[in-house]
Amino acid sequence: MDKFAEAGKPPQGRRRVRAAQYLRMSTDGQTYSIQNQRDAIRSYADVMGYDIVATYEDPGRSGLHIEGRPGLKKLLFDVEHGLVDFETVVIYDVSRWGRFQNIDESASYEYRCQMAGVRIEFCAEQFGNDGTVGSDVLKAIKRSMAAEYSRSLSQKVFMGQVRVAGMGFHVGGLQGLGLRRLMIDQFGRPKVILARNEHKSLQSDRVIIVPGPPEEVATVRLIFRLFVGSRKTETEIARYLNDRGVANDFGRPWKCGSVRRVLTNEKYIGNNVWNRRCTKLKSKVVYNPPDQWVRADNAFEPIVSRRLFEKAQQIVKSLYLRMSDDEMLAALRNLHNRHGKLSHAIIKAAPECPSGWRYRSRFGSVLDAYRLIGCLPPRQGHFIDLKKRLEVIRYRVMEDLQDAIKKVGGHVSCDPDTELIRINDEFTVVIAIARCRVSHNAYPRWSSKAARETAADIFVLIRMHPGDLAIRDYLIAPMHELAEISGNFHVNNGMKLDAFLFQSLDPLVALAERAFVGSAT
Template sequence: MIYQKGSNLFNVAIYIRLSREDGDKEESDSVGNQRKLLTEYVNKHDDFILYDVYIDDGFTGTNFNRPDFHRMIADIEDNKVNCVVVKDLSRFGRDYIDTGRYLERIFPELNVRFISVTDNIDSMKQAYDMLLPIKNIFNEQYARDISNKVQATVKSKQKAGEFIGAFTSYGYKKSPANKNKLVIDEYASEVVKRVFTMYAQGIGKQSIAKILNAEGILCPSEYKKLNGENYKNCNRLEKTSYWTYSTIKVMLQNEIYIGNMVQGKKHQRMRSKQRLVEKENWIRVENTHEPIIDRQLWDKVQKLLTKKHRDIDLETNKNIFAGFIKCGDCGRAMMKNFWRRADGSKSYSFYCGTYKRSGKDYCTPHTLPFQVLNDIVLGDLKQIIRNVENLQELVKSQSFTATKIRKSTDIELIKLKAELERVKKLKKSIYEDYKDELISKEEFLSYREDYQQKETLYSKQIETLEEKKKESVTEDVFETPWLRRLLELKDIEELDRDIIVEMIDQITVYENHKLKISYNFGNELEHLFSSVYCEDLEKKAI
């Protein structure tokens, strides 16, 4: 039923939340008791019609990442619900800022009535605005205290060598008698032993992955699902349900297989994302469980891993396209592969990362020599610059000024802000490429520095444009930063990393050297051409 605006009736959503982690141990807080209390409350009001009951059992109140909460909000946005009823304010949320955002801004804008029964809070009553912030502050302080206590308990258990986590490493399972104790999974542990043995015999990580895939052995994520675990690897593509180079590499470096427990690699504060912890601050406890790999085999494998690591000459091998080039079919980043010519010089081509790591059964090569890619991108960029130069001549011949296409400046400002956000995201995502060994550590550090420089550049450009807007300065249309930069590159003969980061949004590679190049300035350039040529046609028509 969709309620009619202006009606005196309220379509009510009962919202129930319970989380032991938040300290909800009272019997009165149980789902059943909340439902009974709230249903009775709704039934006592003749102007209330119960639309649905939304229950998030086992979800913390310190954030709003809860499935039934999102379902309730969707129903509100679809005009199916215009009143939300909870037992108390802490059931809705314990975070002061986010709770306040919903109750003081979003709900009023959507004309949604909010009622907290035991707090005697009703958004239709006069005292609502004064009482709500006070309750919110107390709830957040309570949540913060609980969060600190939970973190202290977790760290204490980790230091004692107890396993703290939802999912165990492949080869182990939780003890039925003690969920903080690891015991060996007989089937998976044999696969682990085989992986270590093959690597010690000289078989490479990628080859090991291909062997396991060919034999139909389930990869760790699929094995967990087969055993009824609701597991999802967020670091991989959804359809990547097979053994990969990275899976083997992580396994070979995991101390858990020699009986050591290493935890505390990530940290999360309330309302914030997880952050990586420096390696020296990890919590490492030896001999906490039965090992799968003996020390002799472990040491041999670690020695081989160190020996096979090779330094890269950044001056000759730096991949200027890293982070920008992806396969057009599977969406994975393209990898570079070197070879040495007869004259001793080095060259390299790009291959689909899925094909390179997992073989032809999962994707095709999409082979693209570096020189071909470089020539195509350089040629395309030079053509764009020539078009801009021709446009500039047309503008000059007609005394074109910025006032005639001021929208281009506004769009450029919007685009620069979006580009600044994109560079920030790229700076974060390049770490994923480093983890997947698509780039070396040296390249990772180099590219991260590139992105930091771009952040500074775009911030200054945004500041300049905004200052000019305030001063109402009429500038020549070609004084916008991206057009000026394009014209500065009119004699370009060689691409470098700075130019790629500044100009390219993404390069998508298809078979037979077919490319789709997306530029950072694409929409603005199209808008500018359209504005200028439309003006030109109007003049000719007159």
């Protein structure tokens, strides 16, 4: 504000300009709080003679990408579709616009506004965004500095995590069935067992892994005994546990992959292993080679003997020999040539071919592997693309719901592993999506396995219109109301379920809304 301090009042003879303000804060600290930005922009607008007529906000949002920033998306949409009645957008500084790692991305969003006749101004920068050479050079430098700040901060945080993990403390990730996170103070004294979605609040506190409930510990030991002693396969172990009503650590039925996660988790012998995979600056997940893992052996109390665990690893390695992508595809191609077709049963019965799980983990899905060897029928290829498109719609609905709840004062969080949405720490919601299938008598129907498998309190099913291009409605129902449904939802489910059909997720937002109640006089 130094460059305007001498003025103190709007320039004489200039018409007042209608302007909008864009506010963003991640976790940068109080300097960049939403209120501080708002105050600075208001002072700037008073000096310049601007009337702030619209506000776009992204509180608690990272500036690395435009994804997850509904405020900036709405600003661009409104500007490009002629839905605004302002000619300037005022932002605190370049970093609030974004810390995009590619500065051309930052410039592209500003350019889109300029092409629609809306200027971008930064009230706390020491240059006017007027298109002069000096202004453009300084702005490019500021964009680079904003990007470098995120890179530098990310590296510092990563090095701190490496040091803490090397000391044997739990840094992040799932602990696993039969284990719990214990928060301790700086002197090693226990404080409290952390529940899921709970985190330590003091920087001096640390988290270690301790044995969990005895029944979960017994389940883990049973899995190892069945695998090593009885030589049962992972599929057989999963079926054994499910038949006895034993749930995994997410409260879901066991599958082959969840059994394997138990068998290969070194935390069960007390080893702390971190940095198996990483995602820095919102980039894609990268699986690191073993020499980059951070290890601290004997950091926790073991619940499985080291001898038993090592025997399990030998069996796992013999079952899943390391093959390159080309070798895996060649084995699949030879299997197809020999049988003339491919199926899960054919792959499972071929000892020279990796399991379907290995193809899914390496190529995304078994059908994607089929496509790579040129034996995927067009109909199956269509359903792969359809599934991906529906997942995009589902994630957008989940994001919009969380934004709407925050706007009405509710608290919402989403577990990235289970995708359960927790609202006000009172109830959980799971959102599924179903494509529309039309029966032989022309009645639409929808199906969802999630209606039977989820452990949420409320189940939401996004039902698509025929053609699967637009959303038809939302089924929002308590889980106990779906007990009689075998899996298919028809266009007319009867009065009991039709009462839970809505055109939007407003009922959930209304449940989350919090109203201020004044004190009694």
